[in-house]
Amino acid sequence: MLAAARRVEGRVRRTPLLRPSGRDAVWLKCEFLQHCGVFKTRGAFNRQLAALETGEIGDAGIVVASGGNAGLAQAFAAQELGIRATVFVPQTAPEVKVARIRRYGADVLRTGTEYAEAYQAAIDFAEESGAVFAHAYDQLEVVAGAGTVGEEILEDEPAIDTIVVAVGGGGLYAGIAAAALGRARIVAVEPERCATLNQAMHAGEPVDVAVSGVAADALGARRVGAYAFAAQALEPPVSVLVRDEDIVEARTRLWSEYRAASEYGAATAYAALTSGRYVPAPGERVAVVVCGANTDPATLNVDT
Structure with a gap:
């Protein structure tokens, strides 16, 4: 972790941690203020810089499959580092994200109806072209x-x-x-309609899940990654599921109370608290990661 921090220093923003105020007794980690509006920029730079250090990246550059945010981050990092980037996205990827990926100079290819299909297309492309594969979430550097x-x-x-x-x-x-191992507990929050970690914890192994709901464009992986499954085996998190309506309400609250234009996936963590699905103990000091802001502002209730 410290090696990653040193590698990306000066490339990513150190985002603010807002202290509690008013009736909210939580800190907010404002990762929606990161470059590209999403935490994934950190992993993108770490992956690409590590590959440059080893000479892994050639003329074909990097390739990634993404519901939108990982593609944004990898495209941005590639542009900054002078690397070619190819991004595979499903047909369901929000146009607001796809347009931004193209503005960062990446080649964007729409494939299939969900992330898993875009993922396979990216793997095939890497094998055929020699491009370095950058995983959206399940790779050590990421x-x-x-x-x-x-x-x-x-x-x-x-x-x-x-x-x-x-x-x-x-x-x-x-x-x-x-x-946070040995320093703070983790509350892992998922939409009820795409709960990869929760289902893996119940099954004792990663399993495929159905993918749908308002946050599916950002949280719509079909199966939890190996690193996440290993992390829960080492120290199980508090697993919390929230409904779509909880996520919508939390997103509205983030806008009305903080003017944070979060996407649905980023509001999912906050929804655990606003819905009462996770209730902190008296005196418990809680930080919530608001991890992305790549949303259509027209969908926010700007009158609140």
Whole structure:
């Protein structure tokens, strides 16, 4: 984790940790203010810089499959580092994200209706072209880069007891869990309609899950990653599931109370608290990661 922090220093923003105010008794880690509006920029830089150090990246550059945010991050990092980038996205990827990926100079190819199909297309492309594959969430450098979010939280506020984080494929969860091991508990929050980690914990192994719901574009992995599954085996998190309506309400609250234009996936962690699905103990010091802002602002209730 420390190696990742040193590698990405100066490439990514150290985002603020807002202290509690008013009726909210939680700290907010404002990772939606990161380059590209998403935490994945950390892992993207760590992956690409590590590959440059080893001479792994050639003329074909890098390739990634993404629901949108990982593609944004990898495309941005590639542009900054002068690397060619190819991004495979499902047909369901939000146009607001796809347009931004193209603005960062990446080649964007739409494939299939969900992330798993885009993932297979990216794997095939890497084998055929020689491009370096950058995983959206289940790769050591990507996980370690995401884990710098947890390091920053605990450096800025060492007394934090609990970090609440949304889970899709689990890269952010795995990285933060590693950073917080022995220092803070993790609450892993997932939409009921795409709960990869929760189902894996019940099954005792990663399993395929159905993918749907308002947060599926960001949290819609079909199966939790190996690093996330290993992290829960080492120290099980508090697993919380939230409904779509909880996520919508939390997103509205983030806008109305903080003017944070979060996407649904980023509001999922906060939804655990606003819905009452996770109730902190008296005096418990809780930090919530608001991890992305790549949303259509027209869908926000701007009158609140």
